[in-house]
Amino acid sequence: MKAFNGKTAVVTGAASGMGRALTQKLLSFGAHVVATDVNDDGLKALVSGHSGNGKLTTQQLDVxxxxAFTALIHDVAAKGSLDYLFNNAGIAITGELKDNVQSDWQRTIDINQMGVLYGTLAAYEVMRAQGFGHIVNTASIAGLMPAPMLALYAMTKHAVVGLSLSLREEAKVYGVRVSAVCPGIVETNIVGVEQMQKLKLGNDSPFDFIRKRTPVRPISPDQAAQAILAGVVKNLPEIIFPLHGKLSVSTFHNARRVWELAVAPGLKIMRGK
Ligand SMILES: NC(=O)c1ccc[n+]([C@@H]2O[C@H](COP(=O)([O-])OP(=O)(O)OC[C@H]3O[C@@H](n4cnc5c(N)ncnc54)[C@H](O)[C@@H]3O)[C@@H](O)[C@H]2O)c1
Structure with missing residues (x-):
């Protein structure tokens, strides 16, 4: 994708999953990527695996x-320009809402919602001054429909969609673009061991469970990054992918009863009932 050649992009949550894949793809397209994450070891691994096109800079950042987030964005812009901000970092805390505790709410809101807001505010300021730029906020299909056993996650992802689509309209007059990324199921490290244990899936990862029990096929982070960047080039308001994600959202909105019937069996298993 030629659109990214020579452009500068900040990526949050770049040490793993979709953030890592986005970083690698952007580099392969000749971008300068400022890859950030709380996980410094993951950033070091990214550097040691980097060769060829693009320029990679890493910086530890807790969103x-x-x-710190505002300073990083201003620093990048001061050295040239900030073409893209990928607000990708996020976590998923699983379980029934009744079993989630205060620290679960707080962490989910702090990272998934406030982290995206902080990045958006800082990038919007420098991009307004530049007269161009694209803020790409990662939500989820859980920002467009419910996600039982992930209610806190769904709450914050709906907030990210609301923020992004509202700001998109406000930002047009300043030449700034805003998109919300809404992936379906992508096989990453987002559901760690601790969260997996709360779902009663035995030895199966959530991805194995989905593969065994549903027609949904999780996609790779690399496929996801390709879909995200293609959507960014087209300046789509919502970048929804893959097909299973589009179908889930449209079933929820157009055939609610079918969606409820499809979700019920998996939900029963995850609750251990
Ligand atoms: N995997 C999926 O199926 C899926 C689906 C829809 C949306 N998403 C969203 O995609 C984004 C990327 O997730 P992923 O699946 O690649 O997960 P991942 O766990 O593989 O990667 C997330 C990265 O974010 C980093 N991170 C966590 N907290 C942070 C913080 N406070 N500051 C900075 N970095 C932090 C982690 O260290 C990790 O490197 C998230 O926003 C997630 O909610 C994932």
Whole structure:
């Protein structure tokens, strides 16, 4: 994709999953990527695996630290321009809402919602001054429909969609673009061991469970990154992928009863009932 050649992009949550794949793809397209994450070891691994096109800079960043996030964005812009911000970092805390505790709510809101807001505010300021730029906020299909056993996650992802689509309209007059990324199921490290244990799936990962029990086929982070960047080039408002994600959202909105019937068996298993 020629659109990214020579452009500067900040990616959050770049040490794993879709953030890592986005970083690698952007580099392969000749971009300068400022890859950030709380996980410094993951960033080091990214550097050691980098060769060829593009320029890679890494910096440890916790997206819940507004001061550090704002400083990073201003620093990147001051050295040239900020063409893209990929607000990708996120976590998923599983389980029934009744069993989620205060620290679960707080962490989910701090990272998934406030982290995206902090990045958006900082990038919007420098991009307005530049007169161009694209803010790409990763939500989820759980930002467009419910996600039982992931209610906190769904709450924050709906917030990201609301923020992004509202700002998209406000930002047009300043030449700034905003998109919401809404992936379906992507096989990454997002559901760690601790969260997996809360779902009663035995030895299966959530991805194995989905493969065994449903027609849904999780996609790879690389496929996801390709879909995201293709959507960014087209400046789509919502970048929804793959087909299973589009179908889930449209079934929920157009055939609610079918969606409820499809979700019920998996939900029963995850609750261990
Ligand atoms: N995997 C899926 O099926 C799926 C589906 C829809 C949306 N998403 C979203 O995609 C995004 C990327 O997730 P992923 O699936 O690649 O997960 P992942 O766990 O593989 O990667 C997430 C990265 O975010 C980093 N991170 C976590 N907290 C952070 C913080 N406070 N500051 C900075 N970095 C932090 C982690 O260290 C990790 O490297 C998330 O926003 C997630 O909610 C994932």
């Amino acid at each position: 819940t630290n507004q001061v």
